[in-house]
Amino acid sequence: MKKYVPFYLLCACLIGMPLQSLAQATSPPDQTGKGYEFEGNGKRKFECLKSLYTPVQLPDLELDLAEQAQALQLSLQRQRSVLPGRPFWRSEQLQLSASDLIKIAETIAQLPAKPHISQISQNFTAYLIQGEDGCGNTQFTAYFAPLIRVKAKPDAQFKYPLYRKPSAWPGGHIPSRAEIDQAGALKGLGLEIAYAENLLDIFFLQVQGSGLASFVDTGENFTFQYGGQNGLPYSSVGRLLVEKGHVPAQQISLNAIREFFELHPELLPEYLAHNQSYTFFDKVKTGPKGSLSTEVVPEISIAVDPKMIPLGSVLLAEIPLLNPQGEWIGHSYRLLVAQDTGGAIKGPGHVDLYMGAGPEAQAKAGHMHHYGRLWLLMPRK
Secondary structure (H helix, E strand, O other): OOOOEOHHHOOHHHHOOOOOOOOOOOOOOOOOOOOOOOOOOOOOOOOOOOOOEEEEOOOOOEOOOOOOHHHHHHHHHHHOOOHHHOOOEEEOOEEEOHHHHHHHHHHHHOOOOOOEHHHHHHHEEEEEEOOOOOOOOEEEEEEEEOEEEEEOOOOOOOOEEEEOOOOOOHHHOOOOHHHHHOOOOOOOOOOEEEEEOOHHHHHHHHHHOOEEEEEOOOOOEEEEEEEEEOOOOOOOHHHHHHHOOOOOHHHOOHHHHHHHHHHOHHHHHHHHHOOOOOEEEEEEOOOOEOOOOOEOOOOOEEEOOOOOOOOOOEEEEEEEEEOOOOOEEEEEEEEEEEEEOOOOOOOOOEEEEEEEEOHHHHHHHHHOEEEEEEEEEEEOO
16 A cells, blocks of 8 residues: 555645745746646645745755655666766756766665665755746656557558658648648658548647557567657647536546547647647557656656756656545655656656556556646755
8 A cells, every 4th residue: 555645644845845025026037838726736835936946944854765666776776877868958957967977876876775864855956846837836747658559551441640740841831730641741752651540539649748559450569659740839638628618627537538539520620730749659569668768667657848847867756645436535655756758747747657558557547637746856055
């Protein structure tokens, strides 16, 4: 059974929340994909912060790493070979070099199974991230590696192409989702890597960024790895359903979106076209990799905005804890590693937690659109 500290048993002072004047606080940068407002979304009222990163004193709480120890070690081990080549990172008053990232990973790897958070404070300075609202509330969503059925050649059932990114845009024009899906802007250019049964399966794969592909005609299995985007604006289809009153905000999930379009297939092309952004894929044999070029690890790897959180860094997270019905029941403390990015992950107020592959991971990911907090761990100088 997962152990956690329900937030209603904690007060703001216990979690090292600095008390800043609301009048002096600054607003966070513009962000894509702001969270939903509904009762029970995990958001709480805190005094707001003067800057993106505020050093705080962490509480003397026990952090149970036993459950995540193996996955955490695997995550840190996988990124060890790529950290030496990481570029120098700087944001506001903070900066991190490749050697700093290596030092952080090595120190975290040596922690006992049940350290007190104060033990982390001995080696790191914890910077509370300003969050979506400027007061520390960070939106947590989750993603997974979906399984998509495809064929190598199109037929009457498998007729919707998945594309790799072209080396140059046809005619110098960047096509939108509608132009690609409905007008065939990339058709006949030899960019097709497979054909799916419907546009919604492709869209969900694009939202997740990568997934597992089962070729039903050849019997082969591949990973469809993120291969770039068209660079046009991202708009949330889930938010569109909420705004139009089709699905209540507290009930929005991948399953809710799928169920809606199964009942209203005539609306699918129009609503998908609302999101102009389009994701391309590469067909590979390895498991799903993040932007750090390492395989992502379930419930450890997160997608971040690398301008705000450096890839390869380790963060202490107060993660929203949900019951099987997707209702917020508290928060749990974990260590997470920034190893991926995403088109919808912009600004300091949104991170995306990788849940793994398959139906169980999908069920966990589908409900997560709640709030918690993040502390960036920096080496003490």
